Every structure is written in C-alpha cells, then in structure tokens.
Amino acid sequence: xxxxxxxxxxxxxxxxxxxxxxxxxxxxxxxxxxxxxxxxxxxxxxxxxxxxxxxxxxxxxxxxxx
Numbered sequence: 001x002x003x004x005x006x007x008x009x010x011x012x013x014x015x016x017x018x019x020x021x022x023x024x025x026x027x028x029x030x031x032x033x034x035x036x037x038x039x040x041x042x043x044x045x046x047x048x049x050x051x052x053x054x055x056x057x058x059x060x061x062x063x064x065x066x
Contacts, residue, residue: 004029012036 013024013032027035 009029009032010024013019013027013035014021017035019027024032
C-alpha cells in the first residue's frame with residue numbers, strides 16, 4: 001500500500017520546520033513540500049514566458065461596460 005506518509009510529513013513540518021500544529025494543518029501538502037525544498041523541480045520562469053503571461057493577463061482593471 002502506497003499512502004501518504006503523514007507521520008513523516010508531521011515530523012518534517014513540526015519537528016524539522018518547527019511549525020505549530022495549527023500552521024502545519026493550514027498548509028497544503030504542496031506548500032509543505034515546497035517549504036521542505038522538495039518542490040516539483042520546475043525551472044524558474046524565463047523572461048519570455050513572463051512577457052507572454054503579462055500580455056495575456058495584464059494587471060489593469062477592466063473597464064465596466066455602460
């Protein structure tokens with residue numbers, strides 16, 4: 001059986017990172033893994049991709065249609 005290692009994650013979060021139980025349980029597994037340095041291993045975003053995203057999702061509010 002390959003379940004999620006909750007005891008190991010709790011040890012890493014509460015003993016290793018010294019998170020309070022409240023802070024530990026407020027995290028998603030992905031957030032905890034990132035804090036432990038075990039992220040998905042994705043490369044940092046390149047400037048070209050950032051420019052694409054800025055063009056697709058500008059930070060300006062849309063005008064309300066009248």
